[in-house]
Amino acid sequence: MDSNIISHLEKIHESGTRDFRWENLRHLVKKYVRGNSVLDAGCGTGHMTLSLINAGYTVTAIDCEHELTSFTQSILEKNKQIASIYTMDLMDVKSLGKGIYDTVICLDVLEHIADDQTALNNLVYTLKEGATLIVSVPAFSFLYGLRDKKIGHYRRYNKADLLKLIENSGLELIKIRYWNFLGFFPLLISEKILKKQINEEFRYKKKNTFFHNFLNMWFSIVENNICFPVGLSLIAICKTPVIKK
Structure with a gap:
């Protein structure tokens, strides 16, 4: 891999360790992981994959970008950990096999x-009977704006949209909730009133800042334990049905 790309991905990975949003989303999601075999669908720079392996799970990680899967492999090697890592998008994920995972995680x-x-x-095809699927998506279609377009979002989801998607896939809903209440109103004001993209650089400041510590505590203590009526993200925990014989 090109040294400039590696350097760029290292910066993204490092900033992700300081990002209160991703840090606490990982903690929340891991509460719902069941079984041993886990598919991290959209592994990015490997934060969730590494966290799951450190927690004792057997992990398969996929991403559609070769640079990301290669980088994830290098991160695991640096941490003396092993996972099955493949470059593929979700249109090809059936090639992994039918009914082989206890949990699939698909975040953003x-x-x-x-x-x-x-x-x-x-993704459902790869799950065992009675297995778990955890998915997060950006919430509220009316919030779709400049930031979404810039980072390649086709859409944001109303709760009814995600519920229909889940129902059509044959999954059974266990829980659905909004998350990131704190970010809802700043994004609403920035995108819909001021008509400009919100500045998210504060998410990546060093952990010794008071602001970061406050936000980290807020998400850890409040957001991850209280279900608010609105939020920037929708998180759904589902399971595949058990076929009675």
Whole structure:
């Protein structure tokens, strides 16, 4: 891999360790992981993959970008950890096999895919009976704006949209909730009133700042334990049905 790309990805990975949003989303999601075999669908720079392996899970990690899967592999090697890592998008995920995972995690991925229903169906195909699927997506279609377009979002999701997607895939809903209440109103004001993209650089400041410590505590103590009526993200925990014989 080109040294400039590696340097860029290292900066993204390092900033992700300081990002109160991703840090606490990982903690929340891991509460719902069941079984041993886990598919991290959309591994990015490997934060969730590494966290799951450190927690004792057997992990398969996929991403559609070769640079990201290569970088994730290098991160695992640096930490003396092993996972099965493949470069593929969710249109090809059935090639991993039918009914092989206890849990599939798909965080902030479906909004980047034109045919999100087929993508979700393909993920379900890889799950065992009674297995768990955890998905997060950006919430509220009326908030779709400059930031979404810039980072390649096809859409944001109303709760009814995500519920329909889940129902059509044959999944059974366990829990659905909004998350990131604190960020809802700043984004609303920035995108819909001021008509400009919100500045998110504060998310990546060093951990010794008072602001970061406050936000980290807020998400850890409040957001991860209280279900608010609105939020920037929708998180759904689902399971595949058990077929009675």
